Amino acid sequence: MVSDAAGEPGSPLADRWLALDRGWQALALGLGVVAAHAGAQAVGFF
Amino acid sequence: MRPVAAARPYLPGLALLAAGALLSQVVAGAVDGLQPLVVAVAVGALVGNTVGTPDAAEPGVGVDKLFLETGIVLLGAAVVVEEFLAAGPTVLGLVVAAVAGGLLIAELIARGLFRLDGETPSLLAAGASICGVSAVVAIGRVLEARGSAITFAAATVLLFDAVTLVAFPIAGEWLGLTGRQFGVWAGVSMFSTGPVAAAGFAHSPEAGQWATVTKLARNSLLGGVAVAYSLAYAARSATDPGVRRLWAEFPKFLLGFLAVAAIANSGLLSPAALESIGRVSDALFTLAFVGLGLSIRIREMREVGGAAVGAVLVHLLVVSALALAAVRWLL
Numbered sequence: 467m468v469s470d471a472a473g474e475p476g477s478p479l480a481d482r483w484l485a486l487d488r489g490w491q492a493l494a495l496g497l498g499v500v501a502a503h504a505g506a507q508a509v510g511f512f
Numbered sequence: 513m514r515p516v517a518a519a520r521p522y523l524p525g526l527a528l529l530a531a532g533a534l535l536s537q538v539v540a541g542a543v544d545g546l547q548p549l550v551v552a553v554a555v556g557a558l559v560g561n562t563v564g565t566p567d568a569a570e571p572g573v574g575v576d577k578l579f580l581e582t583g584i585v586l587l588g589a590a591v592v593v594e595e596f597l598a599a600g601p602t603v604l605g606l607v608v609a610a611v612a613g614g615l616l617i618a619e620l621i622a623r624g625l626f627r628l629d630g631e632t633p634s635l636l637a638a639g640a641s642i643c644g645v646s647a648v649v650a651i652g653r654v655l656e657a658r659g660s661a662i663t664f665a666a667a668t669v670l671l672f673d674a675v676t677l678v679a680f681p682i683a684g685e686w687l688g689l690t691g692r693q694f695g696v697w698a699g700v701s702m703f704s705t706g707p708v709a710a711a712g713f714a715h716s717p718e719a720g721q722w723a724t725v726t727k728l729a730r731n732s733l734l735g736g737v738a739v740a741y742s743l744a745y746a747a748r749s750a751t752d753p754g755v756r757r758l759w760a761e762f763p764k765f766l767l768g769f770l771a772v773a774a775i776a777n778s779g780l781l782s783p784a785a786l787e788s789i790g791r792v793s794d795a796l797f798t799l800a801f802v803g804l805g806l807s808i809r810i811r812e813m814r815e816v817g818g819a820a821v822g823a824v825l826v827h828l829l830v831v832s833a834l835a836l837a838a839v840r841w842l843l
């Protein structure tokens with residue numbers, strides 16, 4: 467699991483990400499992939 | 513640069529997963545009919561049971577579960593509500609009865625007859641009753657099952673996929689079923705989507721279309737079954753089964769699956785974009801399956817192998833016999 471990370475303090479963004487439950491991480495990544503596709507479609511890639 | 517530094521411990525393991533996934537694609541591409549996911553598990557298992565996972569790669573290899581859950585979120589893009597409705601009330605009724613009855617029968621057979629315990633009966637029930645390996649993986653993540661248990665259940669399902677792919681078209685011919693009857697029968701009885709469609713089209717084009725639509729309708733029940741299993745296991749293990757605890761144990765990625773399914777059915781994304789999302793999901797599954805393979809311990813599989821295969825075989829015979837009677841009577 468990503469949140470089992472090395473334990474060293476990193477950037478606030480990395481810390482916040484690592485503190486998330488894995489289910490929320492997966493949800494965020496999945497929606498991010500969909501948003502990227504929507505953006506690519508908007509600029510005519512798809 | 514600090515996020516890059518935070519990611520550094522994961523790089524060796526991610527490189528190992530990526531190398532295994534690439535090798536799986538190359539091997540599966542070179543051999544007709546070989547599924548990349550099967551090769552990915554085999555590659556992982558080979559490495560895991562020979563040289564083992566290097567210590568430096570452990571953090572990165574552990575990301576496999578995140579890949580699995582993200583892949584499941586993206587599976588939502590393949591849910592087509594219109595196809596579910598187009599299958600018609602009779603077929604929908606058969607699908608719901610087959611999934612609900614199949615889950616119950618599989619749990620009873622595995623726990624009562626074959627004395628399997630833990631999450632394995634639920635993983636086998638999900639794989640046999642909903643959509644094969646995808647269901648095993650989704651329910652496995654929901655129940656926080658061990659990687660080796662998930663991989664073992666997936667391997668059992670894949671074994672039956674291979675056998676039923678050959679046996680069902682022969683049986684359909686022998687039984688003299690119409691294309692529609694055979695397609696729906698295969699759609700509610702067989703396990704994974706690919707073999708169901710292949711068996712259907714091996715019988716006839718009409719059977720192939722009915723098999724595919726029926727199977728997709730069955731697959732669309734995955735979210736509901738995952739939520740039901742999540743609540744059942746949380747209630748069983750809870751000392752204080754309040755709403756807060758149920759929410760704490762609820763797999764949040766299922767909300768993502770439902771959200772992506774809603775987006776996919778809203779018409780917002782083009783077919784090409786949805787296809788691309790499906791490819792991302794496939795790639796994440798391949799990476800994750802290399803990780804799952806790395807967690808396989810052959811000795812553990814030998815200990816439960818016979819009982820699991822027996823349980824799934826009895827389940828398949830019971831469900832396919834009941835489904836055969838139903839399609840002959842109703843269609």
